[in-house]
Amino acid sequence: xxxxxxxxxxxxxxxxxxxxxxxxxxxxxxxxxxxxxxxxxxxxxxxxxxxxxxxxxxxxxxxxxxxxxxxxxxxxxxxxxxxxxxxxxxxxxxxxxxxxxxxxxxxxxxxxxxxxxxxxxxxxxxxxxxxxxxxxxxxxxxxxxxxxxxxxxxxxxxxxxxxxxxxxxxxxxxxxxxxxxxxxxxxxxxxxxxxxxxxxxxx
Amino acid sequence: xxxxxxxxxxxxxxxxxxxxxxxxxxxxxxxxxxxxxxxxxxxxxxxxxxxxxxxxxxxxxxxxxxxxxxxxxxxxxxxxxxxxxxxxxxxxxxxxxxxxxxxxxxxxxxxxxxxxxxxxxxxxxxxxxxxxxxxxxxxxxxxxxxxxxxxxxxxxxxxxxxxxxxxxxxxxxxxxxxxxxxxxxxxxxxxxxxxxxxxxxxxxxxxxxxxxxxxxxxxxxxxxxxxxxxxxxxxxxxxxxxxxxxxxxxxxxxxxxxxxxx
Numbered sequence: 178x179x180x181x182x183x184x185x186x187x188x189x190x191x192x193x194x195x196x197x198x199x200x201x202x203x204x205x206x207x208x209x210x211x212x213x214x215x216x217x218x219x220x221x222x223x224x225x226x227x228x229x230x231x232x233x234x235x236x237x238x239x240x241x242x243x244x245x246x247x248x249x250x251x252x253x254x255x256x257x258x259x260x261x262x263x264x265x266x267x268x269x270x271x272x273x274x275x276x277x278x279x280x281x282x283x284x285x286x287x288x289x290x291x292x293x294x295x296x297x298x299x300x301x302x303x304x305x306x307x308x309x310x311x312x313x314x315x316x317x318x319x320x321x322x323x324x325x326x327x328x329x330x331x332x333x334x335x336x337x338x339x340x341x342x343x344x345x346x347x348x349x350x351x352x353x354x355x356x357x358x359x360x361x362x363x364x365x366x367x368x369x370x371x372x373x374x375x376x377x378x379x380x
Numbered sequence: 381x382x383x384x385x386x387x388x389x390x391x392x393x394x395x396x397x398x399x400x401x402x403x404x405x406x407x408x409x410x411x412x413x414x415x416x417x418x419x420x421x422x423x424x425x426x427x428x429x430x431x432x433x434x435x436x437x438x439x440x441x442x443x444x445x446x447x448x449x450x451x452x453x454x455x456x457x458x459x460x461x462x463x464x465x466x467x468x469x470x471x472x473x474x475x476x477x478x479x480x481x482x483x484x485x486x487x488x489x490x491x492x493x494x495x496x497x498x499x500x501x502x503x504x505x506x507x508x509x510x511x512x513x514x515x516x517x518x519x520x521x522x523x524x525x526x527x528x529x530x531x532x533x534x535x536x537x538x539x540x541x542x543x544x545x546x547x548x549x550x551x552x553x554x555x556x557x558x559x560x561x562x563x564x565x566x567x568x569x570x571x572x573x574x575x576x577x578x579x580x581x582x583x584x585x586x587x588x589x590x591x592x593x594x595x596x597x598x599x600x601x602x603x604x605x606x607x608x609x610x611x612x613x614x615x616x617x618x619x620x621x622x623x624x625x626x627x628x629x630x631x632x633x634x635x636x637x638x639x640x641x642x
Contacts, residue, residue, distance in 0.1 A: 273552065284556075289549035294541045297524035298553060301539075342523050 199374050203359025203366060206320060209352025212236070214320065215365055218332070219373040225252070229332040230376040232369045233317075239369070240313050243376055244332040256335035258309050264302070266335055276338075279306030290338065300342035310335075311343025319346045323354040406491045406504045407631040410477060414442030414459055414633045415640065420585055421618045424576055427608035434609065435576055436465045438619040439585050442633060445640065446481060453639060455479060461630070462577065462589040463619045470569045471498045473621075473629050474577075474589035487512025489530055493592025496629040497566045503533040503558065505595045507542075529595065534561040545598040554596060575605040583611040 199219045207213035218231045226249075231242040241263075243255040250270055257263025264278040273284040276299065283302050289295045303310050318340035321329060329337065359366070418441035424434045444457040462474040475494040483490060489506040496502035511526045527539040531554060538557055544550045558567070574593065581587045593600070622632040 273549065284552055285549040286547075286552075289544075289547040292541070292544045292547045292550065293523070293526050294539070294544035294547065295549050297527055297539055298549075300523040344522050 199377050201370055201373065203361050203370070205357045205359070205361065206324065206354065207357070208323070208350045208354045211351040212348065215361070215369060217366070217369040217373045218330075219370070219377050221377045225250075228377055229330070230373045231330075231332045232373045232376075234365050234369055235313065235316075238309065238313075239372070240310075240317075241372075241376060242332045242335060243379075244334065252331075254332070254334045256310060256339075258307060258313065263307050264310060264335060264339075266338065276302055278302050281305065290341075296342045299338060303339060303342070308343075311339055312346065314339035315343050315346040316348055319348065319350065320354065323350045324356055406494055406502070406506075409483075410459065410480070410491065410631075411444035411446055411457060412633055413445045413636065415445070415636050415638060417441045417443050417458075418586065419618070421614040422580060422583055422585055422611050423614045423616075424580065425610050425612065427610050432467060434467045434607075435573070436614060436616070436619060437577070437580055437585055438463045438614075439587075439589075440621075440635070441586070442635060443639075444633070449642065451481075457481065459633065460586070460589045461621060462585075462587065463621065463626070464573050464577070465619055466569065466573065470565075471625060471629060472496065472569060472573060473626070474592060475630065476589040476591060482509065485512070486510035493589070493595065495570065495592055495596065497562075497569065498625070498629060499566075500628050501534065501562060501566060502629075503531065503562070503592075503596055505592055506530040506532065531557065531595065533557060536561070540595070542595070545595065551598050554598065558596065571602065572605075574602045576609065578602070579605055579609055580611060 199221045201217065201219045204216040204218075205213060206216060215234045216231060218229065220230075221228045226246045228245040229243070233240040233242075238258045241255070241257050243253075245253050245255075247253050252268045254266040254268070255263060256265075262279070264276065267275040267277075269275075273286050276283045276285065279302075281302060283298055285295050285299070300311060314336040317329075317333070317336045418439065421436070421438045423436055426432055426434055438461075440459075440461045440463075442459045442461075443453065444459055446456055457477065457479045460476045460478075463471070464473070465471050473494075473496050475496070477491050477493075480490050486509040489508045491504065492507045493505040494502060495504075507529050509528075511528070524539045527541045529540045529542050531538045531540060536557065538553065540550060540554070562570075574590065577585065577587050577590060620626065620632075621630050626632065
């Protein structure tokens with residue numbers, strides 16, 4: 178368990194590499210028979226201006242997470258399933274975070290996230306446009322807790338906002354959750370890497 | 381980024397669609413007949429100008445007839461109406477309902493407070509005693525099930541926990557709702573009228589209907605009225621909620637003097 182947690186943290190924590198070529202890491206998270214989740218993370222740039230994309234392949238859908246800095250001191254987090262739209266969160270200094278989904282938006286202060294009202298509003302915003310994101314966020318929390326990981330990378334910020342807003346996840350882990358670090362080849366890995374790198378270049 | 385932010389200025393998080401249609405209007409379950417318990421009218425004038433009326437105010441407190449006699453008179457539901465007709469012609473009303481019979485389902489929402497402006501725009505608050513489904517009409521996410529209040533305006537609704545009204549996010553969200561729905565002039569009318577009512581309190585006008593401001597403008601301090609005001613007992617016919625001009629603002633009850641014999 179401890180090794181799995183260490184690997185998960187190593188692969189998912191934000192640690193951009195220098196250079197213009199994207200740095201790609203792969204991780205296979207699996208329990209003892211009920212699920213396995215391939216994760217690909219691609220990073221371009223370093224420091225606060227880095228762009229990071231993580232793609233998680235679930236049984237039916239793929240979750241995309243993208244963290245970028247469109248301008249200095251502004252961080253844009255996007256999360257979607259399948260095709261881009263989903264939900265985005267814009268962090269700008271001490272301003273309230275701007276959440277946008279489906280043509281609607283909400284500004285919130287991070288300190289208010291534990292408030293039931295704010296959780297309700299976030300859930301309402303996301304459930305109108307992509308309710309699956311709430312389910313996936315709850316599942317990722319389960320995955321994190323099952324593997325013993327203490328923190329996820331900054332690219333997972335949207336999931337950390339949403340995993341308390343929805344219902345508990347319908348999936349259950351079976352046995353010990355392990356995280357095996359790549360590289361891996363073949364499908365679905367090649368496609369996930371291609372998609373992650375492609376999303377890195379999107380503006 | 382600019383495009384994103386300008387789009388944001390136009391779009392708010394507003395949950396569910398029309399609450400009024402699906403879950404009933406503010407007055408749907410409110411008794412229609414009431415007995416006058418308090419009735420005060422005042423004219424507000426600028427100090428030194430005995431001719432120009434700044435505003436006319438009428439406060440009414442009604443004991444609403446619940447239609448049954450096993451409820452003590454003192455425990456009858458109450459409706460308080462604070463009507464204001466400004467010298468500039470605008471009309472608005474603040475209302476408060478209390479002691480309504482508890483609903484069979486304690487998670488059902490009940491009307492509590494209301495501001496209505498001429499032209500038909502009203503902002504209303506609803507509360508419920510116990511959690512259940514989301515308090516809005518459309519059910520909504522389960523994360524909303526524990527919230528006890530609902531702000532409804534223009535067919536849009538925002539579930540709120542009253543314990544969260546001190547949270548900056550909640551204040552910001554409700555403020556954005558009001559800003560997006562109320563025309564600037566309506567907002568000005570509210571801003572200008574509330575301080576007058578606070579001043580009128582010292583002249584015997586009860587302002588308990590203004591409790592709705594705690595939910596619609598949580599934490600807000602209204603700027604004091606800029607001019608010196610004087611008050612006098614109104615000599616004209618009192619403002620009448622059944623008059624034509626007021627009909628777009630409220631649902632007028634049948635108002636009877638005294639108390640029922642039976």
